[in-house]
Amino acid sequence: MKRILVIGGNGQLGHCLQKLAPHYHDIFDYNFTGSAALDITNYEQVETVFAEYQPDFVINASAYTAVDLAEKEVEKAFAVNADGVGNLAKVAAQNNAVLIHVSTDYVFDGDTNLSYSEDDFTNPVGVYGASKRKGEELALENNTETVILRTSWLYSEFNKNFVKTMLHLFKIKDELGIVGDQFGQPTNANDLAEAIMEIISSSKKTFGIYHFSNYPETTWFDFASKIKEFSASDVKLKAITTEEFPTPAKRPKRSTMSLDKIERDYHIEPKYWENSLRDCIEILKTEDA
Numbered sequence: 670m671k672r673i674l675v676i677g678g679n680g681q682l683g684h685c686l687q688k689l690a691p692h693y694h695d696i697f698d699y700n701f702t703g704s705a706a707l708d709i710t711n712y713e714q715v716e717t718v719f720a721e722y723q724p725d726f727v728i729n730a731s732a733y734t735a736v737d738l739a740e741k742e743v744e745k746a747f748a749v750n751a752d753g754v755g756n757l758a759k760v761a762a763q764n765n766a767v768l769i770h771v772s773t774d775y776v777f778d779g780d781t782n783l784s785y786s787e788d789d790f791t792n793p794v795g796v797y798g799a800s801k802r803k804g805e806e807l808a809l810e811n812n813t814e815t816v817i818l819r820t821s822w823l824y825s826e827f828n829k830n831f832v833k834t835m836l837h838l839f840k841i842k843d844e845l846g847i848v849g850d851q852f853g854q855p856t857n858a859n860d861l862a863e864a865i866m867e868i869i870s871s872s873k874k875t876f877g878i879y880h881f882s883n884y885p886e887t888t889w890f891d892f893a894s895k896i897k898e899f900s901a902s903d904v905k906l907k908a909i910t911t912e913e914f915p916t917p918a919k920r921p922k923r924s925t926m927s928l929d930k931i932e933r934d935y936h937i938e939p940k941y942w943e944n945s946l947r948d949c950i951e952i953l954k955t956e957d958a
């Protein structure tokens with residue numbers, strides 16, 4: 670049986686992978702680790718866990734994801750998102766393990782009207798994006814058998830994310846201003862977990878960078894408006910500009926990614942974000958009931 674080591678098992682994506690694991694228990698053995706058991710910034714610890722478990726595949730679902738705080742905690746963001754990823758890639762290569770690493774649309778500056786393809790120029794506008802881009806480079810340099818999945822605007826029923834923040838704010842506010850001039854593609858992390866497992870299960874693997882998200886593009890305001898509709902909230906939403914919602918970190922204006930390559934190489938078809946959002950809100954409603 671092939672072995673999968675999941676790093677960041679307690680995170681949002683980690684939880685989605687755990688939820689999906691029973692579907693694959695006949696084919697794969699899993700080891701889910703949190704940062705207490707495996708801190709990827711600690712090279713010796715990475716080596717020890719690999720030596721003990723001997724994984725065939727490593728899914729890196731761990732990251733420093735606090736976009737605004739990263740502007741202050743630069744070293745911490747780079748330690749996890751860059752150096753830690755380099756550690757994983759090196760040790761994975763020494764152990765002949767395939768690395769599936771997750772990255773972000775925030776590696777792009779967003780100053781475009783086109784969808785980004787995988788080999789487009791990166792130019793992060795914040796520390797989080799810069800640290801994730803460095804992580805991509807270190808992953809590819811240190812392990813030729815690396816698949817990088819860049820995704821965007823991730824949410825799910827687990828952990829902290831935009832959908833859960835909105836649902837909380839809808840309960841405590843009468844009116845909310847939401848940025849309507851930043852464009853991107855929301856992605857249900859459960860769909861990302863499925864894509865990762867399809868790639869791992871695929872008999873023919875191609876490596877390198879792939880984009881994966883739900884589609885088509887939208888704005889944070891339109892995304893919030895659908896969250897309001899699906900949750901039957903009567904909060905009042907107002908579209909505002911980026912300038913009207915100042916944040917410590919700059920965010921890309923339009924980070925929409927083309928999804929053609931993953932469809933061509935792995936036959937993974939993109940899903941409509943509205944359908945995936947509806948699924949998530951239905952789950953959250955039953956949890957709330």
Ligand SMILES: NC(=O)C1=CN([C@@H]2O[C@H](COP(=O)(O)OP(=O)(O)OC[C@H]3O[C@@H](n4cnc5c(N)ncnc54)[C@H](OP(=O)(O)O)[C@@H]3O)[C@@H](O)[C@H]2O)C=CC1
Pocket residue numbers: 676677678679680681682683702703704705707708709710729730731732733734749753771772773774801820821822823824828829830
């Ligand atoms: N969230 C989003 O909107 C988006 C996320 N992404 C990317 O998707 C991936 C998954 O994100 P998501 O699930 O939302 O992230 P979360 O913030 O929910 O989870 C990240 C996990 O990383 C773990 N972690 C942090 N530091 C370390 C470390 N030094 N060693 C080991 N583990 C560590 C934490 O573990 P513990 O809890 O055990 O401390 C945490 O559970 C990340 O690569 C992220 O950059 C891409 C686009 C959008």
Ligand SMILES: Cc1cn([C@H]2C[C@H](O)[C@@H](COP(=O)(O)OP(=O)(O)O[C@H]3O[C@@H](C)C(=O)[C@@H](O)[C@H]3O)O2)c(=O)[nH]c1=O
Pocket residue numbers: 734735736737773774775820821822823830831834845846847848851889914916920
């Ligand atoms: C809470 C809130 C946010 N916003 C805006 C701020 C920002 O421009 C946008 C999204 O806010 P957030 O801070 O929740 O999202 P943010 O942390 O920027 O989300 C990003 O996270 C990282 C990890 C990624 O990799 C990205 O793909 C992306 O998902 O919504 C409002 O306009 N009104 C509000 O009330």
